[in-house]
Amino acid sequence: VSREVKPDNTQLNIGGLTIGGAAFHVIAGPCSVESREQILSTAHAVKKAGATMLRGGAFKPRTSPYEFQGLKGDGLALLAEARQETGLLVTTEVKDTATLDAVAEHTDILQIGARNMQNFSLLEAVGERRKPVLLKRGMSATIKELLMAAEYIVARGNTQVILCERGIRTFETMTRNTLDLNAVPMLKALSHLPVFVDPSHGIGVRKAVPAMMRAATAVGADGIIVEVHPDPPRAKSDGAQSLDFSEFEKSMNEVRAIAQAM
Ligand code: PEP
Ligand code: MN
Known part of the structure; x- marks a missing residue:
């Protein structure tokens, strides 16, 4: 994934969209798919605000086994319905190799979560596919470890990888994580792969x-990946960092202005 090997930027063509080119992309949606009404209303709202992709977890890697674990297969079917109805591309997390076939069938981009960044069997398995991967940085992973995790995928022939900074653990407790924006120019300098940022998990505080x-x-x-929920206080996961529709729309106008000025 090194720029020394390939000096020009890698661009991913996914369902008519180019990632890693001139256009800035916003992936938005709930942390978890919770219901038909929730995912469809969110898909329509984020599309109207300018998002080009929908996110939503179906298989959720929760810290506690007693927390909501996702709608699993039913969640994948609801994402497929939202994709069909809005034309938005979809990304969802693949939690393990056992569910890879099912998840790959219903998603345009396979998300590998922070907790799985060094799950080498999973990295190898997605490396065998020819489906784009959004690889999130582990919460205690260095930039080099993120790049090496990407190597595991690319070495198997799947060159369609997006790197994602999502915040790292530091001594700070006021925020959920510390969003390491340093990583963006470093990754862009070191690698030819596209780089996304997840500000939601990165800071963890809605405001x-x-x-x-x-x-x-x-x-x-x-691009960025942002958590949006119709009613954040009632979300089954990550409500404390999810934007409601009007907050997202307002932020999108600001983001668009910055992206255009770049
Ligand atoms: C998520 O995107 O909801 C998620 C679980 O992210 P991460 O793997 O970065 O914690
Ligand atoms: Mn989340």
Whole structure:
């Protein structure tokens, strides 16, 4: 994935969209798919605000086994319905190799979560596919470890990888994570792969997410992935960092202005 090997930027062509080119992309949607009404209303709202892709977890890697684990197969079917109805491309997390076939069938981009960044069997398995991968940085992973995780995928022949900075663990406890925006220019310099930022998990505080959306745009990312929910206080996961529709729409106008000025 090194720029020394391939000096020009890798561009991914996914369902008519070019990632890693001139256009800035916004992936938006709930942390978890919760219901038909929730995912369809969110898909329509984020599309109207200018998002080009829909996110939504169906297989959720939760810290506690007693927390909502996702709608699993039913969640995948609802994402497919939202994709069909809105034309938005879809990304969802693949949690393990056992569910890879099912997830790959229903998604345009396979998301590998922070907790799985060094799940080498999973990296090898997605490396065997020819489907784009959004690879999130582990919460305690260095930039080099993220790049090496990407190597595992690319070495198997799947060159369609997007790197994603999503915040790392530091001594700071006021925020959920510390969004390492340093990683963006470093990754862009070291690698030819597109780089995204997840400001939602990166800071974890709803009121502070829009500022980090703007910052991620200004620092030169190729896109961002943002959690949006129709009613954040009632979300089954990550409500504390999810924007409602009007907050998202307002932030999108700001992000668009910054992206156009770049
Ligand atoms: C998510 O995108 O909802 C998620 C679980 O992210 P991460 O793997 O970065 O924690
Ligand atoms: Mn989440």
